[in-house]
Every structure is written in C-alpha cells, then in structure tokens.
Amino acid sequence: MILPFSRSDNARNRRDENAIRLRAGWLAVAAAVVTISLKFTAYGLTGSAGLLSDAVESLANLVTASAVLISIWYASRPVDRSHNYGHGKVEFFASGIEGIFIILAAISIAWIGIVRLFDPHQLESLGLGTLIAVAATAVNLVVGRMLIRVGRAQLSPALTADGRHIMTDVWTTAGVLAGLAVVAYSGWLWVDAVIALVLAVNIAITGWRLLNVGINGLMDRALPVEDELIVRKAVEAALRNAPDPRTTYHALRTREAGNRRFVDFHLLVPGQVNVGDAHALASMLEQAVHDALPGVETTVHIEPLEDDASWRDSDLLPIERADAHLTGTGTGARR
Numbered sequence: 186m187i188l189p190f191s192r193s194d195n196a197r198n199r200r201d202e203n204a205i206r207l208r209a210g211w212l213a214v215a216a217a218v219v220t221i222s223l224k225f226t227a228y229g230l231t232g233s234a235g236l237l238s239d240a241v242e243s244l245a246n247l248v249t250a251s252a253v254l255i256s257i258w259y260a261s262r263p264v265d266r267s268h269n270y271g272h273g274k275v276e277f278f279a280s281g282i283e284g285i286f287i288i289l290a291a292i293s294i295a296w297i298g299i300v301r302l303f304d305p306h307q308l309e310s311l312g313l314g315t316l317i318a319v320a321a322t323a324v325n326l327v328v329g330r331m332l333i334r335v336g337r338a339q340l341s342p343a344l345t346a347d348g349r350h351i352m353t354d355v356w357t358t359a360g361v362l363a364g365l366a367v368v369a370y371s372g373w374l375w376v377d378a379v380i381a382l383v384l385a386v387n388i389a390i391t392g393w394r395l396l397n398v399g400i401n402g403l404m405d406r407a408l409p410v411e412d413e414l415i416v417r418k419a420v421e422a423a424l425r426n427a428p429d430p431r432t433t434y435h436a437l438r439t440r441e442a443g444n445r446r447f448v449d450f451h452l453l454v455p456g457q458v459n460v461g462d463a464h465a466l467a468s469m470l471e472q473a474v475h476d477a478l479p480g481v482e483t484t485v486h487i488e489p490l491e492d493d494a495s496w497r498d499s500d501l502l503p504i505e506r507a508d509a510h511l512t513g514t515g516t517g518a519r520r
Contacts, residue, residue, distance in 0.1 A: 203257070203260075203261035205339060206257045206335065206341050207257055209335045209344055210250070210254035210344070211254060213250040213332055214247070214254055216325065216328040217250045220246065220321040220324055224317075224318065224321050224358075225240045227240075227315075227317040227318045227321070228240050230314040230317070231365070233365060233368075233377055234378050235360075235377050235381050236314065236318060238293075238298065238361070239354070239361050241290055241293050241297070242290050242357060242384075245286045245287055246351065249279075249283035250347055252282050252283060253343045256278065256279035256343050257344070260274075260275050260343075274403060277342055277343075277398070277401075277403050279343040279399070280343055280399035281395070281403070283343075283346055283392075284346075284392045288388075288389055288392035291389035294385040295381070295382055297381050298380075298384075298385060299378075302382070305374035305375055305377070314365075315362055318362060322358040322362075325352075325355045325358070326355050328351055329348050329352040329355060330352070333345055333348035333352070340445075350391065356387075360383070360384060360387075361380055361384070364379075364380035406441070408439040408440070408446060408448075413437070413439055416448055418477070419474050419476065420434055420470055420473060420474065423469055423470050423473035427466055428462065428466075432455070432466070434451060434453060435499070435505060436450055436451045436486075436501050436502060436505065437450035437505065438501060446480065447484070448474055448481050448483045449485070450485060450486070451486045451488050451495070452485050452488065453489070453490045453495055454488070454489070455490050455491070456489045464487075467487060470485055471485060
C-alpha cells in the first residue's frame with residue numbers, strides 16, 4: 186500500500202533539512218573564528234583575566250562548532266548496511282563532546298582566576314578593549330539565537346546545544362564587561378579574578394548539562410511525554426474507526442536519533458481479520474501518527490488478540506499500565 190506520505194518525500198525533506206543544518210554549522214564555525222580573533226585582541230589590549238577567560242571559552246567554541254559541523258555532515262548520510270536506522274545518533278555524541286570541552290575550558294578559566302587572584306595585574310586600554318568585546322558579543326548573540334532556532338526547528342540536538350553554548354558565552358562576556366566597569370571605577374583589581382572564577386562555575390554547569398544531553402540521547406531516551414501523549418491520542422482516535430471494536434494496541438515505544446524520531450507499538454487484532462485488512466489498519470495508524478507528529482517513522486507489529494502471548498510480550502507493559510492510571514488516558518491496553 187502506498188501511504189499518502191511517500192518514503193521519497195521523506196527522503197527529499199531530509200535532504201533539504203540536512204542542507205539547512207550544514208549551513209548553520211558552517212556559520213557557527215565562522216562565528217567562532219571571528220569571536221576568537223576579537224576576544225584575544227581585547228585581552229591583548231587590556232591584560233584582563235576575565236577577557237582571557239572569555240577568549241579561552243571561545244577556543245572551546247571553535248572546537249565544538251567544528252565537532253558539530255562534522256557530526257551534522259555524518260548524520261546526514263543515508264541508511265546503509267551497517268547503520269539501518271541512519272547516523273543521527275552521532276549528534277548526541279557531538280553534544281557530549283561539547284560538554285566535555287566546555288568543562289575543560291571551565292577548569293582552565295578557574296586556574297586563570299586563581300593565579301590572577303594572588304597576582305593581580307594592572308589593566309590597560311579598557312575603553313578600546315571593551316568595544317572589541319562588545320562587538321564579539323554581538324556576533325555571538327545573533328549566531329547563538331539563530332542556531333537555537335534552527336536546531337529546534339530541525340530537531341538537531343547538536344545545533345541546539347551549540348546555540349545554547351554560544352548564548353552562555355554571551356552572558357559570560359556581559360559579566361566580564363560588568364566586572365571591568367567595576368575595576369575601572371573602583372581600582373579593585375581582585376574583582377577581575379573573581380569574575381573569572383564565577384564564570385568558570387557557570388560554564389562548568391552548562392558543560393555538565395550538555396554532557397547529560399549527549400548521554401541520554403545515546404541511551405535511546407524516549408521522546409518527551411507531551412509528544413508520546415500526542416502519538417497515543419492519534420492512535421486511539423484512529424482505532425475508533427477500526428472494523429472490530431475489540432482492536433487495541435500496547436507496548437508503545439519511542440526514541441530519537443538526531444533529527445529522526447521513531448515510534449513502534451503492537452497492534453492486537455481479532456484472529457479472523459485477514460492479513461490485508463490488518464495491514465490496511467496498520468497503514469492507517471502510521472498515517473495518523475505521521476499527521477500528529479510529521480516526520481516520525483512508525484513501525485506497527487500486528488498480533489492476534491486471542492493469543493495469551495500477545496498480552497505479555499513486552500517488559501514495557503507494566504510501566505505503560507501504570508502511566509495510564511496517572512495520565513487518565515486510554516493507554517495501557519489490558520485483557
């Protein structure tokens with residue numbers, strides 16, 4: 186049976202989406218190069234530990250943006266014999282790598298702050314250095330917001346993580362500039378070192394969060410509860426039109442791999458239903474899920490309703506039934 190949404194349409198849409206993600210990845214790399222140049226120039230003019238810390242984080246930006254670009258390119262490759270579900274999970278790997286680099290950058294920044302706390306340096310050319318840092322922040326603000334927007338629209342965890350990292354860099358630079366203003370008006374050189382230490386803690390927290398995103402993705406984390414409820418409601422609404430009212434489903438599972446999302450569940454049909462009718466019903470359910478969450482790849486496993494084995498064939502069933510009581514939905518079919 187040919188579904189209203191064809192596999193070729195899905196493949197063409199994925200190619201277009203991959204092109205958008207690749208352009209965003211290249212932009213992130215270019216922005217990192219520009220901001221590194223600006224921030225190290227600002228540090229060279231002022232000698233500020235805060236600006237040096239900010240520049241070190243931008244070096245991490247370049248490394249991670251490059252990793253993100255490579256991961257997006259690799260994730261865009263079509264399925265092959267060795268990767269039957271595609272290559273999208275590499276984006277979660279990139280998110281984890283980004284988290285590790287950010288944590289390492291935070292450690293370096295903390296060391297800079299500690300050294301400067303015990304050996305403060307006189308700051309110079311704060312006016313020009315500040316202007317250059319502001320220019321770098323403006324670049325990061327525009328690029329960071331764009332990456333988050335594209336990452337969310339294209340379901341790309343790597344781009345979203347990189348955008349959040351860059352937005353953290355924006356706030357980092359803002360904090361540095363605020364500290365430099367305090368130093369300029371008060372002459373308290375130790376403030377510069379304290380800012381570096383505070384930024385190190387903030388950056389480390391961001392790195393830990395991104396590392397968790399990567400770990401959860403590589404462990405086949407389910408789709409958000411909101412998305413799963415959308416899928417369940419779509420399936421249950423479609424089953425109301427089933428020829429036999431006894432038809433039900435259970436063992437619904439979801440996962441995501443980069444920008445690809447997968448759903449599978451067991452469809453329990455009366456034994457007298459022939460193969461063709463069962464397949465037509467499964468195709469209708471796939472269409473219903475696709476309409477509810479466009480782009481989702483759905484697999485339906487058909488089982489005989491009367492067979493006892495069909496009702497105890499998944500370790501997920503107790504969890505599903507418990508969730509049905511909590512959410513008040515019709516999920517968690519039982520005999």
